[in-house]
Amino acid sequence: MANTAGLGEPHAAGAAAARDGQVQVQQGPVAFKDAVDADAVPARPPTAHGDVVSALPVRLYHGQPMRRYQGFWVFDSWARGVVAMHRGGGLVPRAGDVVLASLPKSGTTWLCALAFAAMARRACPPASPDHPLRRLNPHDCVPLLETLFTVGRDTLLDQLPSPRIMSTHMPLSLLPATVAGGNSSTKIIYICRDQKDRLISTWHFRRRNDLPDLSLQEAYDAVCDGTCFAGPVWDHILEYWAASSADPSRVLFLRYEQVLRDPASALRRLARFVGRPFSEAEEEGGVVGEIVGLCSLDSLRGQRGNAGGAMQATLMEFSHESLFRKGVAGDWRNHLSAEMGERLDSIMREKLAGSGLTL
Numbered sequence: 001m002a003n004t005a006g007l008g009e010p011h012a013a014g015a016a017a018a019r020d021g022q023v024q025v026q027q028g029p030v031a032f033k034d035a036v037d038a039d040a041v042p043a044r045p046p047t048a049h050g051d052v053v054s055a056l057p058v059r060l061y062h063g064q065p066m067r068r069y070q071g072f073w074v075f076d077s078w079a080r081g082v083v084a085m086h087r088g089g090g091l092v093p094r095a096g097d098v099v100l101a102s103l104p105k106s107g108t109t110w111l112c113a114l115a116f117a118a119m120a121r122r123a124c125p126p127a128s129p130d131h132p133l134r135r136l137n138p139h140d141c142v143p144l145l146e147t148l149f150t151v152g153r154d155t156l157l158d159q160l161p162s163p164r165i166m167s168t169h170m171p172l173s174l175l176p177a178t179v180a181g182g183n184s185s186t187k188i189i190y191i192c193r194d195q196k197d198r199l200i201s202t203w204h205f206r207r208r209n210d211l212p213d214l215s216l217q218e219a220y221d222a223v224c225d226g227t228c229f230a231g232p233v234w235d236h237i238l239e240y241w242a243a244s245s246a247d248p249s250r251v252l253f254l255r256y257e258q259v260l261r262d263p264a265s266a267l268r269r270l271a272r273f274v275g276r277p278f279s280e281a282e283e284e285g286g287v288v289g290e291i292v293g294l295c296s297l298d299s300l301r302g303q304r305g306n307a308g309g310a311m312q313a314t315l316m317e318f319s320h321e322s323l324f325r326k327g328v329a330g331d332w333r334n335h336l337s338a339e340m341g342e343r344l345d346s347i348m349r350e351k352l353a354g355s356g357l358t359l
């Protein structure tokens with residue numbers, strides 16, 4: 001996550017705020033990779049909480065140990081970072097903070113791109129040839145909180161100028177209370193996806209990145225029995241759903257399938273939610289369409305920032321290219337039997353019963 005030479009100058013306003021160490025609301029968010037020099041901060045994985053982690057239940061997820069912390073499964077290699085993030089008070093909220101939350105493979109990359117482009121549009125118009133999303137992967141614009149805590153680089157968040165956009169795959173209850181609590185000023189945008197498609201997307205992603213092979217049956221079983229990464233998935237979804245139902249001005253609940261059907265409407269909702277609705281002049285000027293176009297799957301896949309390279313996720317490395325596959329609803333039918341689909345649907349129906357949410 002270094003501010004690599006050749007990627008352009010750091011955003012001027014953001015760089016000034018970072019230099020002065022001031023907390024002030026800028027015109028728009030600054031891409032994380034432009035704002036901070038991660039390589040200048042030595043990785044210092046947390047040494048605390050070892051006793052907490054070693055006492056947690058453990059299971060192997062195809063060769064990778066996973067721990068269950070507060071009811072949710074996380075990679076053993078991330079567990080200290082997750083505990084540090086949850087308990088440590090290392091994330092000091094600021095006015096204007098936005099956190100993008102999701103289970104992996106729910107449309108996170110797309111949401112990062114849409115939220116960044118919408119919030120940054122005054123400083124970085126979507127048509128600009130040097131727009132950060134043309135030269136950086138969306139995950140380089142929006143840092144994943146738990147990986148920063150896992151490598152002990154969470155202090156970089158202090159260098160990120162306001163307004164900050166951050167992302168997480170953790171459930172709401174594992175975010176620091178200052179972020180997750182009902183009185184927090186942090187705005188949270190959650191994106192949820194059909195679990196059958198999310199499962200297939202995860203399975204492909206692991207294969208594309210040569211992660212320890214996981215048969216489709218094993219991957220399916222782990223989602224169904226609640227032991228996949230960040231699962232049980234129903235509890236993950238329900239926590240954000242309940243918070244959104246309780247206070248829709250604090251937690252926006254999006255559905256991947258709805259965004260696919262009508263990205264412009266989802267983008268308008270998102271912009272209103274973060275307090276930056278599109279003006280009439282912007283609507284007439286086609287800014288909504290420009291952002292939707294910039295953030296589309298084909299556009300992002302073709303941008304120079306995504307042509308090669310990989311994102312570092314602590315002990316794992318994921319190719320940028322592997323984040324962009326089909327981007328459709330219903331691909332599960334090409335991989336799962338109708339019976340497998342129905343079984344997972346019925347588990348989800350049962351777990352979500354009474355919540356008012358149907359997937």
Ligand code: PAP
Nearest residue numbers: 104105106107108109110201296297324325326327
């Ligand atoms: P992450 O959790 O590792 O960040 P995430 O972006 O949530 O991954 O999921 C990747 C999925 O989103 C892929 O779905 P698929 O495997 O079913 O195809 C990917 O294709 C899809 N995706 C990525 N970018 C976009 C986009 N701009 N529009 C629509 N779908 C997208």
